[in-house]
Amino acid sequence: MSENSLSPRAVVLLSGGLDSATVLAIAKSEGFNCYCLSFDYGQRHQTELRFAEGVATDLGAVEHRVLRLDIGQFGGSALTDRAIDVPTDGEEGGSGDIPVTYVPARNTVFLAHALAWAEVLAASHIYLGVNAVDYSGYPDCRPEYIAAFETMANLATRSGVNDQRISIATPLIDLTKAEIIQRGRALGVDYARTASCYQLDESGQACGVCDSCRIRRLGFEQAGVPDPTSYRLS
């Protein structure tokens, strides 16, 4: 989609999942020209990048870029290290411990790249779909982390120097999955075009049993919205 030159710009981190699709719809509804950024970081479910591309087109992004990242080589997460199994035995993070699906410093690495692009674009906002409710075990999904990143970002950049602030917008941070789904539906998000599964197959079908699928299914149930997802196991 072409840019509206009267509107401000935002960089939107887009994974192809339900949350970031909703964030893009919110940023768009708030009047931003949206520049979407996805990462290929050796995640198990690379198919999600095809979902990200589709979502960016559906929701009228000005541009969508995919950056390759090397963080998978550091190991330490079930999402990038095939020696670690993804959990299927309950909602991750529920125990108060940090889940094995946590990728070390992932949001910091993602936001750092978004900041670089935001600076070049002179974008005033970076949108990120973190959520402190369902993913309470991830340290880099907490509001105090986001606030600290924003403070740092405004000291790191030309923008910060020239008194044009950069804001990190996290419109989902306090919402339940059901509330996120209701919000997105109201904005016209087609969730059949998004994927949440940690074990997505190449055709884009979700496993139905990993913790990410469980949270998603429960979200649709609690929202009272039909779940358009195709699951291998029900």
Added chain:
Amino acid sequence: MSENSLSPRAVVLLSGGLDSATVLAIAKSEGFNCYCLSFDYGQRHQTELRFAEGVATDLGAVEHRVLRLDIGQFGGSALTDRAIDVPTDGEEGGSGDIPVTYVPARNTVFLAHALAWAEVLAASHIYLGVNAVDYSGYPDCRPEYIAAFETMANLATRSGVNDQRISIATPLIDLTKAEIIQRGRALGVDYARTASCYQLDESGQACGVCDSCRIRRLGFEQAGVPDPTSYRLS
């Protein structure tokens, strides 16, 4: 070099330049097992990565990794965008403006990756050769930026959650180039094995006229130390 299991670990950002070589020597002298991290980000002077490899070996790093980064595709800097000339007409940053050799959010992107590795290694320190004296025009070389990154890092990670703090060490931040050279010489750094030039040729020879070469030459002169660098133009 093999690891001393009684000593703590540090991630050291290593560019192949004079400053980061000195930082590695300092981290080593402070008793750390040093894990060096370099980046291939489309910089003009890729030859510097060969210098980084040599420096890591010379100074006894436990491991040296080179990560590919995509930030060059965002443009906006003379160091990654060949359409922008590197300056040769005076010390950059001297005017108070941000120099064209500034790469958007570079230190944030570098530190974010260092943080990911530090978390997996359970390293307590990240060493970075930023300097607020010669590069005063770079927003991400200021002490207040480093302090903000450290605060954010300790909220971002498992380490931060488990009360094992991560420190960002910037031992050069207040030193002049001459003082850096004197410090490194005392620790046995061989500066002939380092490169600072923005326009390094493939053989590793420095141009002698870019602002980085000017600062380096002046540093040796002011330190009263013979300059071992091979320059194309004197």
